[in-house]
Amino acid sequence: MPKRASPVLHRDDPDKAPLVGHVKVTREDWLNVARDVLVSGGVAEVKVLALGERLQVSRSSFYWYFKSRKHLLEALLDDWEERNTQTIILACEKQTDNITQATCEFFRCFIDPDLFDQGLDFAVREWSRRDGAVRQRIDAADKARVGALTNMFERHDFDPNEAEVRARILYYMQLGYHALEVREPMQERLERLDWYLECFTGVKHAPEDIESYRNFSLSKVADR
Structure with missing residues (x-):
């Protein structure tokens, strides 16, 4: 199986519209990184704090888009x-x-x-x-x-x-x-x-x- 490339964040993608205000990452970014972790490490490694560290944002950003980790896992499915x-x-x-x-x-x-x-x-x-x-x-x-x-x-x-x-x-x-x-x-x-x-x-x-x-x-x- 070919090595997976790291997901490109919205803020780093020149093809996406620029983010505005205090938004640093989008819901899609959280999903993309969570998907990457799910594939590489399994569902046990899909943790809010670890995902936030990869995205370089606080957990408050996560709760703007998802009610809970369970909600994120449902979105992944x-x-x-x-x-x-x-x-x-x-x-x-x-x-x-x-x-x-x-x-x-x-x-x-x-x-x-x-x-x-x-x-x-x-x-x-x-x-x-x-x-x-x-x-x-x-x-x-x-x-x-x-x-x-x-x-x-x-x-x-x-x-x-x-x-x-x-x-x-x-x-x-x-x-x-x-x-x-x-x-x-x-x-x-x-x-x-x-x-x-x-x-x-x-x-x-x-x-x-x-x-x-x-x-x-x-x-x-x-x-x-």
Whole structure:
């Protein structure tokens, strides 16, 4: 898994509007740093005082945006769902000409860290081992993701039972791929793409069906 870059604070981001008055950090800054700590150290390390020290602000700034640490943790879970579950659902709902193109849209989420934060996903899963309420949210997210994939297959004329099984195979494989922290050059991965797609969908595809995805994948490697 690639090393995570430290979050850029609002005050240090030239693309953001300047802060005014006595405001030094925003709610987004608190969330970004809390997310970074959650991924790197686990939920036990997400502490208000420690976050404030990283942000170089007092705890009073925190209570301007959040009622309590519990409120912050709930916001982190909402943020995780928005970043990692909604993006998958939206990818699966995209209009495509065939199941090959649809599957490539799903794959894009796991190539682009802006569409799926794998470190965050596994940090929340680790958190869920110690918190039953978080476990329920994980279970609901997995159900929603598999459901979106199932609908994707059904939309391309797969039998409902076959659609669900193929959705499960595709989803569990992709998460397992990241859980094992498989390291391989993108070009090597793309050399297997034709076989992956045929195995996952049971359908032979035309080269033009995957050209856009190949270019997208290579561009993401070039950006790193």
